Amino acid sequence: MNDKERVAKKAAMEVSSGMVVGLGTGSSADCFIEALAQRHHEEGLVVQTVASSIVSMQKAQRLGLPMMAIEHLNKLDYYVDGADEVTDDLVLSKGQGADLVREKILATAADKFIVLIDESKRVRQIGDRFPVPVEVIPFSWQLVVKALQGIGGQAVLRPNANNSGLAVTSYGNLVLDVDFGSLLTAEQIDTTLNAMPGVIEHGVFRDLASVIYIGIDGVVEELKRL
Numbered sequence: 557m558n559d560k561e562r563v564a565k566k567a568a569m570e571v572s573s574g575m576v577v578g579l580g581t582g583s584s585a586d587c588f589i590e591a592l593a594q595r596h597h598e599e600g601l602v603v604q605t606v607a608s609s610i611v612s613m614q615k616a617q618r619l620g621l622p623m624m625a626i627e628h629l630n631k632l633d634y635y636v637d638g639a640d641e642v643t644d645d646l647v648l649s650k651g652q653g654a655d656l657v658r659e660k661i662l663a664t665a666a667d668k669f670i671v672l673i674d675e676s677k678r679v680r681q682i683g684d685r686f687p688v689p690v691e692v693i694p695f696s697w698q699l700v701v702k703a704l705q706g707i708g709g710q711a712v713l714r715p716n717a718n719n720s721g722l723a724v725t726s727y728g729n730l731v732l733d734v735d736f737g738s739l740l741t742a743e744q745i746d747t748t749l750n751a752m753p754g755v756i757e758h759g760v761f762r763d764l765a766s767v768i769y770i771g772i773d774g775v776v777e778e779l780k781r782l
């Protein structure tokens with residue numbers, strides 16, 4: 557078992573029968589979906605799951621996990637997802653994939669939000685390793701770029717995987733990758749982007765994670781809110 561599978565298994569072992577469980581997106585979330593499906597089949601664990609993306613939905617469906625549509629959700633016990641950056645005070649950046657909208661809705665709704673990472677994802681400050689992804693309604697992108705410049709952010713439109721066009725999110729929006737340098741704190745980035753017209757969602761997840769499971773050389777370390 558590798559470190560990614562180990563943290564995913566730990567998260568899956570904490571699910572109990574009757575829970576509604578949110579499924580994140582990415583390779584760490586994939587390992588969690590596999591571990592949860594294994595418990596469902598081998599131990600008869602009774603769960604309902606809700607996916608944060610079409611790819612996670614397809615994976616869960618293929619593995620036979622019971623699923624519900626996000627539209628029917630009125631409570632979420634547990635949400636498990638990866639992250640691209642994590643600070644010591646449990647601020648995350650997410651969204652190197654293109655499913656931020658559902659990911660943040662589920663992370664916010666969950667009673668418990670577990671984040672699965674390895675040591676490489678730990679950063680001193682959000683933006684140290686990746687620009688901040690900002691999902692924008694397509695017709696607003698130039699105005700949002702200008703507004704971001706006004707607060708010191710350098711934004712570029714994200715290209716698609718083979719560089720032949722632009723990346724388009726699950727909801728038909730565009731993604732700006734924004735470099736804020738070290739000008740603004742994560743709190744300032746979060747509150748500014750939350751209030752910016754044309755921005756649908758962004759990748760700073762603040763005050764949402766309950767615990768981070770970090771896979772390091774065969775052991776799982778936990779980072780909790782102080």
Ligand code: 5RP
Pocket residue numbers: 580581582583584585637638639640649650651652653654655656659
């Ligand atoms: C997708 C995400 C992922 O959780 C993030 O990119 C981490 O992915 P991985 O577990 O594959 O490293 O935010 O939008």
